[in-house]
Amino acid sequence: MSTVPRFWRHIPQRYNLVGTHCKNCDEYYFPPRTICPTCRREARMEDHKFGGEGKVVTYTTIYNATDDFKRQTPYNLAIIELAEGPRLTGQVICSPSDIEIGMRVRPVFRILGRDGDRGIIYYGTKFVPA
Amino acid sequence: MRSVSIIGAGCTKFGERWDDSLRDLVVETGIMALEDANVSGEEIDGLYVGNMSGGQFVSQEHIGALISDCAGLSRLHVPSTRVEAACASGGLALRQGVLAVASGYSDVVIAAGVEKMTDVTGGVAADALAAAADREWECFFGATFPALYAMIARLHIHRYGTTREQLAAVAVKNHQNGCNNPISQYQMEITIDDVLRSPLVADPLRVLDCSPITDGAAAVVLAPTEMARKFSDGPIRILAAAQASDTLALHDRRDITTLDATVSASRKAFDMSGIEVKDVDLAEVHDAFTIGEIVAIEDLGFVEKGEGGRAVIEGVTAIGGDIPVNTSGGLKACGHPVGATGIKQAYEMVLQLRGEAGKRQVEGAEVGLTHNVAGAAGRR
């Protein structure tokens, strides 16, 4: 089980989809990056709050999860491309038979998981069909 | 840089070795490799061991010192270094050993790998393996390792028309090969229907698309090629050992269905060795999941992008085909003790290139390639 700071420090990113934008090359990053891999030392990074609308690039439905996620199975996991370009991994709440590549999704605030049986319940962004 | 050869190799039986500890496995494989190389302790200049997660699997870190101690080398104070690169820890240990010998710093070096995975429950093992993915931005949202490969498979199917049967054909072939390998965890043939009827793990991947949880260890002994004949009648020359990396998270990759690290490392290895992909007689590739083998044979250049599934089901990668792949049974059937896998691949290649692979021997094999993922590709 983890201590509180492990979850606390990512609240802006996981609750509100705050990532980064490089002013030098105009590329957007989520999850946030401190160093732009294109510009490296020339990077000029600023925070950027993503709207969260995006589309499914690829997906799976998980039937066999780690202990922390067992009670949620089966659940859909997808790589989602946000409107600004970056891709992230997140759950899509819908029937496994309804999810498909190219599907439009929007973000919702949900419980993500539990750190063990008696640990912290943590929250963040999941997605639903738009 | 000096040319480097493998002068000896050993590998334990892979499987659920409930009676044996990590230490037992290390000692077993170490003795085999040193006897094969005809090397004494005084001659060993260094030791590299691939181990992904002793901490999580057996609550033991400091594996470098542990294996040097277990191998009886403590009084010689042989430098021993643990190498960690998730499932490619073994491949990287081998490459570190090659660098040490090639540079002239060391003469005789052992490159080993070990993982003891069955001392913990399945859920703990799955979580330990998930640590190879991005814990904060993949696993935190419920990703598992099979799920990441399932997403590669889903897009490969969507884009290239790869079929479920073609994925299953990888497992069927590798189980056939495993039946002819005495160290293989599984010694049973399976059918495409068996794979398609096995329980879903992460759609479209099923239980029989996934490599198992395995205990095992492997070791090879390296020496400068100019000294190799002093120890061995059949040294195997390492023509190149290359390594590359990519983003940690799958979602950040340039292309979800290509492992650019494989493309980059194999290009480097072909450049260094001066041979071409058509010169390769056989390959051991990283089939942690069936889709992994399909993507690997594409990214290594054996087949065009998108053609991997068809190649497997048409027998191109079977023993007797154009490019036999995973004659050992691969990770799928032979087993995948993560830290040991890269060294086991080298062990299989040593047997094949010496002509000692028995019923699974590839006739006339002269050039082999091994490919260990999480970021490594070595070849000889």
Ligand SMILES: [Zn+2]
């Ligand atoms: Zn930039």
